[in-house]
Amino acid sequence: MFIILGAVLFALGLYGAFARRNVVLKLVAVNIASSGVFLVVVSAAPTLPDGGTDPLPQALVLTGIVISVAVTAFGLALARRLATDEGRATLDDKEDSS
Amino acid sequence: MSLAPQVLPWAAALALALPLLAGAACFVVGGRTAAALALGVAVLSSAAGLVLAAGVADGGVQRLALGGWAPPLGIAWRIDGVAALAVALTGFIFAAVLVHAEKSLDLLRGEGLSEAFRPLALVLLGGLNALYMANDVFNLYVTLELVTLAAVGMVALAGDSAAALRYLLVGVIGALAYMLGCGLLYAAFGTLDLDLLAGRVQPGGTAGAALALMIVGVMAKGALFPLHGWLPPAHGSAVAPASALLSGVVAKGGFYVLLRLWLDVFPATGAAPAAAQILGTLGALAVLWGSLQAIRQTRLKVLLAYSTVAQLGYLMVSLPLIATAAGHASGLAGALHLMASHACAKAAMFLAAGSLIATRGHDCLADLKGAAHDHPMTAFTLGLAGMTLMGLPPSGGFIAKWLLLDASLRSGQWWWAAVILGGSLLAGVYVFLAVSWSMSRPPGEPSDSQPPPLPRRLEFAALALALVAMALGLVSAERIP
Amino acid sequence: MSTLAMSPLATTAFDGTLAVLIAWTAWQSVTSSEVFRAVVLFVVFGLLLALAWLRLGAPDVALAEAAVGAGLTGVLLLESLGHLRRNKTVEPPETAGRGRLRRWAVGLPAAVAGGLLAMVALRLEPRTPGIAGLVERHQGETGVGNPVTAVLLDFRSADTLLEVVVVLLAVIATYSLVPHGPGLYGPTVRPPATLRPPRQPVLIWFVRRLAPLALLVGAYLWWVGSSAPGGAFQAAAVFAAVYALLRVSGLEAAPPPNARPLRLLMVAGSVAFVCQGLAMMAAGRAFLDLPEAWAYGLIVSLEAVLAASLAACLIALVAGAPRPPRLSRPQRELP
Numbered sequence: 001m002f003i004i005l006g007a008v009l010f011a012l013g014l015y016g017a018f019a020r021r022n023v024v025l026k027l028v029a030v031n032i033a034s035s036g037v038f039l040v041v042v043s044a045a046p047t048l049p050d051g052g053t054d055p056l057p058q059a060l061v062l063t064g065i066v067i068s069v070a071v072t073a074f075g076l077a078l079a080r081r082l083a084t085d086e087g088r089a090t091l092d093d094k095e096d097s098s
Numbered sequence: 099m100s101l102a103p104q105v106l107p108w109a110a111a112l113a114l115a116l117p118l119l120a121g122a123a124c125f126v127v128g129g130r131t132a133a134a135l136a137l138g139v140a141v142l143s144s145a146a147g148l149v150l151a152a153g154v155a156d157g158g159v160q161r162l163a164l165g166g167w168a169p170p171l172g173i174a175w176r177i178d179g180v181a182a183l184a185v186a187l188t189g190f191i192f193a194a195v196l197v198h199a200e201k202s203l204d205l206l207r208g209e210g211l212s213e214a215f216r217p218l219a220l221v222l223l224g225g226l227n228a229l230y231m232a233n234d235v236f237n238l239y240v241t242l243e244l245v246t247l248a249a250v251g252m253v254a255l256a257g258d259s260a261a262a263l264r265y266l267l268v269g270v271i272g273a274l275a276y277m278l279g280c281g282l283l284y285a286a287f288g289t290l291d292l293d294l295l296a297g298r299v300q301p302g303g304t305a306g307a308a309l310a311l312m313i314v315g316v317m318a319k320g321a322l323f324p325l326h327g328w329l330p331p332a333h334g335s336a337v338a339p340a341s342a343l344l345s346g347v348v349a350k351g352g353f354y355v356l357l358r359l360w361l362d363v364f365p366a367t368g369a370a371p372a373a374a375q376i377l378g379t380l381g382a383l384a385v386l387w388g389s390l391q392a393i394r395q396t397r398l399k400v401l402l403a404y405s406t407v408a409q410l411g412y413l414m415v416s417l418p419l420i421a422t423a424a425g426h427a428s429g430l431a432g433a434l435h436l437m438a439s440h441a442c443a444k445a446a447m448f449l450a451a452g453s454l455i456a457t458r459g460h461d462c463l464a465d466l467k468g469a470a471h472d473h474p475m476t477a478f479t480l481g482l483a484g485m486t487l488m489g490l491p492p493s494g495g496f497i498a499k500w501l502l503l504d505a506s507l508r509s510g511q512w513w514w515a516a517v518i519l520g521g522s523l524l525a526g527v528y529v530f531l532a533v534s535w536s537m538s539r540p541p542g543e544p545s546d547s548q549p550p551p552l553p554r555r556l557e558f559a560a561l562a563l564a565l566v567a568m569a570l571g572l573v574s575a576e577r578i579p
Numbered sequence: 580m581s582t583l584a585m586s587p588l589a590t591t592a593f594d595g596t597l598a599v600l601i602a603w604t605a606w607q608s609v610t611s612s613e614v615f616r617a618v619v620l621f622v623v624f625g626l627l628l629a630l631a632w633l634r635l636g637a638p639d640v641a642l643a644e645a646a647v648g649a650g651l652t653g654v655l656l657l658e659s660l661g662h663l664r665r666n667k668t669v670e671p672p673e674t675a676g677r678g679r680l681r682r683w684a685v686g687l688p689a690a691v692a693g694g695l696l697a698m699v700a701l702r703l704e705p706r707t708p709g710i711a712g713l714v715e716r717h718q719g720e721t722g723v724g725n726p727v728t729a730v731l732l733d734f735r736s737a738d739t740l741l742e743v744v745v746v747l748l749a750v751i752a753t754y755s756l757v758p759h760g761p762g763l764y765g766p767t768v769r770p771p772a773t774l775r776p777p778r779q780p781v782l783i784w785f786v787r788r789l790a791p792l793a794l795l796v797g798a799y800l801w802w803v804g805s806s807a808p809g810g811a812f813q814a815a816a817v818f819a820a821v822y823a824l825l826r827v828s829g830l831e832a833a834p835p836p837n838a839r840p841l842r843l844l845m846v847a848g849s850v851a852f853v854c855q856g857l858a859m860m861a862a863g864r865a866f867l868d869l870p871e872a873w874a875y876g877l878i879v880s881l882e883a884v885l886a887a888s889l890a891a892c893l894i895a896l897v898a899g900a901p902r903p904p905r906l907s908r909p910q911r912e913l914p
Contacts, residue, residue, distance in 0.1 A: 001591075001594050001598055002594075002631060002634075002635060003697060003700045003701055004598075004697050004701075005598040005601060005602060005631070006696075007693045007694070007696040007697035007700065008605075008693055008697075009601070009605050010274075010278075010692070010696055011689045011690050011692060011693025011694075011696075012602075012606060012609050012689075012693075013605075014271070014685075014688075014689040014692060014693075015609060015685055015686050015689040015690075016608075016609035017267065017271060018685040018689070019681055019682055019685040020609070022614055023263060024614055024617075024618070024656060024659060024660060024663065025609075025614060025617055026267060027267075027656070028608060028617055028618060028621045028656065029608075029609050030267065030270050030271065030274075031621065031648070031652060032608065032609060032621070034270075035605075035624075035625075035628055035648070037277055037278050037281070039628075039631070040281060040282075040696065040700050041278070041280070041281030041284075041285075042632075042635055042637055042640065044281055044282060044285040044700045044703060045284060045285045045709055046285065046706050046708060046709065051636075052636060052711075053635060053636035053637055054709045054710075054711045055711060055714055055727045055729075056284065056709055056710055056711065056714070056730055056735075057281065057284065057709075058637045058639055058640050058727050059727050059730040059731045059735060060236055060277075060280070060281070060738075061637075062639060062640060062643050062727065062731065062812065063240065063731070063738055063739065063742045064277060065640070065644065065647050065648055066643075066647065066742055066746060066812055067240070067243050067742060067745050068270075068648075069647050069648070069651055069652055069655075069893075070745050070746045070748070070749035070896075071243070071247060071266065071270055071745075071749070072652055072655060072656075073655050073749050073753065073897075074247065074250070074251070074266070074896075075266050075267070075270075076656065076658075076659040076899075077752075077753040077756055077896075077900045078250075078254060078259045078262050078263045078266065078756070079259075079263065079659060079663065080659055080662050080663065080899060081254070081259045081756050081900065082259035082260060083662070085257065085259060086259075086260070089663050091260055091263060107860065107865065107866065108860060111856065111857065111860055114853075115853045115856065115857055118849060118853055119853055119854075121751075122747070122846035122849055122850050123846075125751050125754075125842055125845070125846055126839060126842045126843055126846060162865065162866070163865060164736070164737040164865065164866055164867050164868075165733060165734065165735075165736050165737065165865065165866070165867040165868050166864060166865045166867075166868030166869075167734050167868075170709075170710050170713065171713045171717065172734050172735065173735055173738065214754070214755035214757075215755075217755075218748075218751060218752065218755060221744065221747075221748050221751065225744075228741060236735075236738060237735075237737060237738055237741075240738050240741040240742060240745070241741060243745055244741055244744060244748065247745060247748050247749060247752060248748055248752070251748070251752030251755055254752065254756055255755055259756075278696070282699065282700065282703065285700075285703050285706070285709075286703045286704065286705060286706065286707065287705070288707030288709045288710065289707075289709075289710070298707060300705065302704050303702070303704065304699060304702075304703050304704050304705075307695070307699040
């Protein structure tokens with residue numbers, strides 16, 4: 001069940017990252033997509049014979065969470081700089097089609 | 099002469115540790131001490147790469163278990179000839195760029211910019227060295243993130259937050275796709291180590307999907323066509339020394355990871371031939387599109403950035419050649435030669451552009467008239483490095499393209515040869531555009547508007563890189579089949 | 580927790596409800612037309628997700644999600660939102676036709692990607708057991724009782740080392756955004772202007788009493804991390820959250836970004852980690868290779884340094900990029 005939830009979150013996040021124009025919203029969406037990825041990574045791994053959860057994917061996800069908070073923080077700092085310099089919090093249509 | 103057994107692990111560990119420690123130090127202290135430290139560490143990192151290369155030549159490919167735990171429990175580094183030479187060449191390019199940056203950044207915008215540049219560059223160097231040696235798909239993910247974050251920080255130095263943000267967002271989404279692939283590989287095959295994966299991966303949907311995700315991820319990070327859209331604004335707007343590092347070195351990081359996956363894991367999936375044709379076609383489009391865009395540009399740095407998109411395309415074109423038995427050796431050698439010679443040449447051209455910006459304050463091609471008259475060495479550097487982009491003999495680019503042509507003819511895929519030749523012609527056009535403006539005489543007599551002289555070290559740093567790009571061709575001339 | 584005794588039917592019902600709630604908050608957050616609402620929903624989403632991690636038997640991740648994913652990211656988002664509001668920047672309205680086109684053009688590929696992912700992830704083939712057995716066998720040699728901590732700080736410490744550097748790098752990159760002056764990005768730089776809310780006695784009374792308690796919780800998380808869920812990252816996030824609380828209550832100004840002691844503390848984690856790795860080599864072992872007899876002590880003391888250092892980094896990230904004294908439009912950059 002959580003695999004499907006992960007895939008749904010990944011799709012929602014991808015949608016938001018490209019469809020939203022406000023940078024803060026784009027970053028929120030990227031964080032939702034990464035939560036989806038983390039869910040898939042942990043719940044796709046085979047369960048242990050004793051019913052426990054494999055510690056390795058958990059460690060990978062912990063690393064992923066910390067990296068994503070660091071990247072988000074820098075992205076927000078860039079968004080603030082963009083707002084201060086150019087008075088906007090969006091990326092132009094033409095530009096964000098990448 | 100053989101090295102003591104302890105030397106190689108030390109060289110590898112220091113190639114990571116020294117740049118990280120120096121980067122931390124340069125965050126705390128500034129000034130001349132920090133400048134000397136940064137330069138010294140870049141040189142030492144390059145030396146460590148040479149030691150590693152000697153070790154590999156001596157005892158073959160080396161595997162180092164980090165933390166003393168062998169895979170699959172722990173993480174191993176694998177140091178082969180390519181990784182060792184990549185460490186050596188990267189350290190050298192960083193050293194040249196740091197020499198340039200110390201002067202040109204301060205000329206451009208007063209003191210302080212070079213101080214912000216230093217820690218970013220050093221952490222980037224450490225991250226790249228870790229990337230070259232990593233042999234674990236998740237460890238590669240962490241190094242890719244480190245490299246991307248440092249690279250985005252460098253783009254942001256110039257003040258173009260929009261370009262930096264776009265780069266960051268594409269990088270993060272690429273990383274997510276890559277990490278998904280890692281998770282699927284572990285769930286299906288129980289390991290993240292590349293060597294072990296090579297033995298365990300079986301053809302099937304899981305392996306195919308995981309690798310597709312990872313390849314899309316590194317293509318986004320490495321600006322491989324069609325996910326290249328963020329590169330020209332980012333590399334075109336960054337300060338010139340940052341562009342030199344990004345276009346010269348960082349841009350190859352994505353393809354480097356792609357190549358590792360391609361050589362180790364892909365053969366076992368059975369999907370290589372089909373994937374190779376798709377990626378090769380994308381590469382051909384990149385060559386065409388990047389070159390045509392480069393020809394249309396009016397600013398030198400943006401022209402160079404589009405040229406990078408095109409040159410990365412050649413690397414993708416090498417994949418269908420590598421995938422065949424007949425073209426494997428030449429194709430791989432060609433791709434590696436292209437990475438090395440383009441790294442030096444493109445870094446040299448961006449540094450030369452930076453020198454011109456430092457004196458003239460801009461890089462609009464139409465207003466560069468007379469630059470060759472005022473700064474002959476810088477104009478010579480542009481031309482010399484341009485020869486590598488075009489693939490003229492005896493440059494490193496010539497050897498690379500010769501090898502690729504050889505591989506495409508050997509493997510009976512003449513159409514890739516057509517792409518390579520056509521791309522070289524287009525490269526000739528945009529290099530001519532880049533150089534001819536500076537060669538043309540200014541309209542009036544420039545006696546009253548003599549620009550300020552350039553500090554010698556700016557010109558020498560760029561020239562050294564262009565000379566190495568040329569020398570790469572000379573030292574490997576015997577490889578011509 | 581997975582140990583809770585529930586009938587299978589109740590478990591399934593609970594999981595199903597939870598999954599639907601999570602997906603719903605995510606959907607609302609992604610489609611909300613108001614930025615503030617999207618951010619608040621994202622925090623709720625994170626807290627619900629922490630519950631899901633508990634259900635998946637991953638309490639370490641649950642703690643991290645609650646503290647770092649929802650808590651700290653939420654604080655960062657709200658902090659930026661305040662700043663962006665002051666600059667009068669909002670999500671621009673789109674014309675209806677264009678907006679619809681955009682939604683479909685992005686939505687369809689995203690839905691297809693999600694569907695394919697679910698298909699692949701549900702039908703993984705083959706299923707080779709991972710390294711859990713190896714972790715169990717060798718965990719004794721690390722001295723720590725929590726297998727996740729053993730993986731993070733011993734078996735795969737190379738990942739964690741680079742991850743700590745990533746956090747430091749985020750601070751370095753953020754600080755490099757200041758317009759540049761002489762000296763470490765300039766003595767002209769002062770801490771970012773804090774939005775000083777009116778002092779509210781009740782809030783201050785509450786925060787004064789809560790802060791020491793929260794610090795204690797952070798210290799406990801660090802200490803317990805070696806044997807139970809927790810660890811340096813979760814502890815650091817709690818410390819940073821305390822700082823954010825002090826900040827909203829107007830008690831604490833931003834740290835001066837040029838203060839050398841603070842910068843030293845920020846780099847201490849990465850430096851200690853690298854130096855520990857090199858010291859092991861000097862002792863004749865591999866890079867980052869901890870000797871069995873010392874492993875426990877080394878891991879716990881390294882985690883203490885990491886907790887303090889990461890907390891400093893995260894606090895700096897919450898405070899954001901320093902700003903120059905005059906808030907003028909910086910001159911346009913040269914090409």
